[in-house]
Amino acid sequence: MLPLAGAVPAQGQAIPEHDIRVDLDPVSGDIRIEDRLRIGGRENFYFILEAWLEIESLSIDGAISTPRQAGEGWRVALPDLGVHELDFVLAGTVPPRAPEQAELTASRGADGAFLPAYENWIPRDPEVPMHYRLQVSVPSEQRAVATGKLLEEATRDGRRIAVFEQASPGEAPSLFAGPYRVSESLRDGLRLRTYFHDELQQFADAYLAAARAYIERYAIEIGAYPYTDFDVVSAPLPVGLGFPNLAYVGRRVIPLPFMRGRSLAHEVLHNWWGNGVEVDYRNGNWAEGLTTYMADYALERDKGKAEARSMRIRWLRDYAALPAARDRPVREFRAKRHQASQVIGYNKTAFVFHMLELEIGRRAFADGLRLFWQRHRFGKAGWGDLQAAFEEVSGRPLGWFFSQWLDRPGAPRLSLGEHRVERVGTDYRTRIDILQPVAGYRFHLPVLLVTADGRERQEIEVSESVTRLEWLTDARPLSIQLDPDSDLFRQLQTNEAPPILRDITLDPTAATIIDSADDAFAGVARELAARLFETEPHIESLSRAEIPPRPLLLIARSEDLPQLLAGLHLAIPDQLPSGDYRAAAWTARLPGGKPALVVSATDAAELRALLRPLPHYGGQSYVLFADGRALDQGIWPITRGALYRDLGGE
Numbered sequence: 001m002l003p004l005a006g007a008v009p010a011q012g013q014a015i016p017e018h019d020i021r022v023d024l025d026p027v028s029g030d031i032r033i034e035d036r037l038r039i040g041g042r043e044n045f046y047f048i049l050e051a052w053l054e055i056e057s058l059s060i061d062g063a064i065s066t067p068r069q070a071g072e073g074w075r076v077a078l079p080d081l082g083v084h085e086l087d088f089v090l091a092g093t094v095p096p097r098a099p100e101q102a103e104l105t106a107s108r109g110a111d112g113a114f115l116p117a118y119e120n121w122i123p124r125d126p127e128v129p130m131h132y133r134l135q136v137s138v139p140s141e142q143r144a145v146a147t148g149k150l151l152e153e154a155t156r157d158g159r160r161i162a163v164f165e166q167a168s169p170g171e172a173p174s175l176f177a178g179p180y181r182v183s184e185s186l187r188d189g190l191r192l193r194t195y196f197h198d199e200l201q202q203f204a205d206a207y208l209a210a211a212r213a214y215i216e217r218y219a220i221e222i223g224a225y226p227y228t229d230f231d232v233v234s235a236p237l238p239v240g241l242g243f244p245n246l247a248y249v250g251r252r253v254i255p256l257p258f259m260r261g262r263s264l265a266h267e268v269l270h271n272w273w274g275n276g277v278e279v280d281y282r283n284g285n286w287a288e289g290l291t292t293y294m295a296d297y298a299l300e301r302d303k304g305k306a307e308a309r310s311m312r313i314r315w316l317r318d319y320a321a322l323p324a325a326r327d328r329p330v331r332e333f334r335a336k337r338h339q340a341s342q343v344i345g346y347n348k349t350a351f352v353f354h355m356l357e358l359e360i361g362r363r364a365f366a367d368g369l370r371l372f373w374q375r376h377r378f379g380k381a382g383w384g385d386l387q388a389a390f391e392e393v394s395g396r397p398l399g400w401f402f403s404q405w406l407d408r409p410g411a412p413r414l415s416l417g418e419h420r421v422e423r424v425g426t427d428y429r430t431r432i433d434i435l436q437p438v439a440g441y442r443f444h445l446p447v448l449l450v451t452a453d454g455r456e457r458q459e460i461e462v463s464e465s466v467t468r469l470e471w472l473t474d475a476r477p478l479s480i481q482l483d484p485d486s487d488l489f490r491q492l493q494t495n496e497a498p499p500i501l502r503d504i505t506l507d508p509t510a511a512t513i514i515d516s517a518d519d520a521f522a523g524v525a526r527e528l529a530a531r532l533f534e535t536e537p538h539i540e541s542l543s544r545a546e547i548p549p550r551p552l553l554l555i556a557r558s559e560d561l562p563q564l565l566a567g568l569h570l571a572i573p574d575q576l577p578s579g580d581y582r583a584a585a586w587t588a589r590l591p592g593g594k595p596a597l598v599v600s601a602t603d604a605a606e607l608r609a610l611l612r613p614l615p616h617y618g619g620q621s622y623v624l625f626a627d628g629r630a631l632d633q634g635i636w637p638i639t640r641g642a643l644y645r646d647l648g649g650e
């Protein structure tokens, strides 16, 4: 029985209670489902079932009943608006997983079965949250796990039985089963488990420890973890899916460090944002951006200011690469369908939270998140509810902020106008115009002035198309830089977007130059170029002694590099970290402004070792290797761009 006392009926309807028993063979797919559903406040019940399930029987309050086919689903009439008990018996075969299956529908195989909440494998009203108790029975060599609190486990008659419960109203259960081995960490009322395939056992402890650390972190930052369990389940599919109190992670990516780091933090945080508070999709999805900000980004910020800044620059860099026609307002983002929606729904949205934190202060930002959590835990909330919470804690109207960043596509553009430096008595007066050709944005803009004596910072409010900045210093001003740390979401201009590998490798017109003195080296270089471009490269020779007006890939032996670079009017960038690397890939701009990618290696073997890893670093400005292992990587900082001015002190 479910502890339902005090459950508040929605729209006069009691929250549906499901008491479900599932017998599943994950290998053959045979499934039998008994669902006793208590439901009330309605004259009839409409539900949809997946085509692979059949209704064996249905009784209402003990009397046999026959559902009528209605549209895509079924309808049964209920005697009156009171609470009724519907007993369903369903049977069928879960479909086998197709090779390379792209759709994440219900599936089974020898390595695992998957019955997600969004598939219709129990009769339910998808519009209304539910309580459930779910008992699953699988053959003894298998283990089953579902969303919800684990109540009990037993082995009976050669079958393993596990019972799960969802006592707070929420989505339908998601069920997983497979040849798993279970590891557990039980402490402070929190049960953490991994359900991993055999080969992954060595990673179980690290996952349990990491999950606990993330849960504790977000409990402090937001509010108590809303569930009693958290499970990481190994998926035969190449996925990373978050469910309430459970992450379903592709078995091939579980060994990778990023999965246990940033990706696990992201999935853990979805227990608060997305599951604990559900997204009211009617006006957009705030949860991905907030989760990206508080998980992926916050972990970078823990490492240091430079790392946090690099992530913001990467978001700006990605946004700059988004064609204007594919740009959308943040509020239109619902779910990730392609790269373009990720650039807006994850990255731009996370950047908006960064600006909000700067706007109202760290304290108010943290308080606002906690207030939002307290108010909407186990409910649905939208952007308006977030705005209301932040307005309340900061005591400031924020409508202008949310509407300019969420309702408009695009981003501010900035540039520097005329400048003038004058002596005023013993001081210097610097005047410069800040130009904002796209009108209507309002923001605080940090400005850095470098003088003969050091650095000075100011923050100015920009809202007009021309903002005149006047600055009095006693030392001679040398240069000025707007937004030195990239704190403002804006449209980068071509000359300031730091080139990344992809700028060259995605351009079908790019030219490739190979140092051909060494045949073995040249052979590997051609292979590498083909890998990078994913097509036959346009190989040109440098003997023409002219720089092509196109993006350029240069592959050379390290010892020949200085001479070749000189011929192209390039040099090894000062910012390239020094170190014990034996191969390097880095980008630069050619004199005409086109990007160049320079790949060098000490010999053919070191170059060959790049064949596999290098194509994975398309988002970087440089990567350093030894033996094919990446030692260091990064994106060039935005420094001498359109927002930098040399004030030309003599």
Ligand SMILES: [Zn+2]
Pocket (backbone or CB within 6 Å): 266, 270, 288, 291
């Ligand atoms: Zn997410």
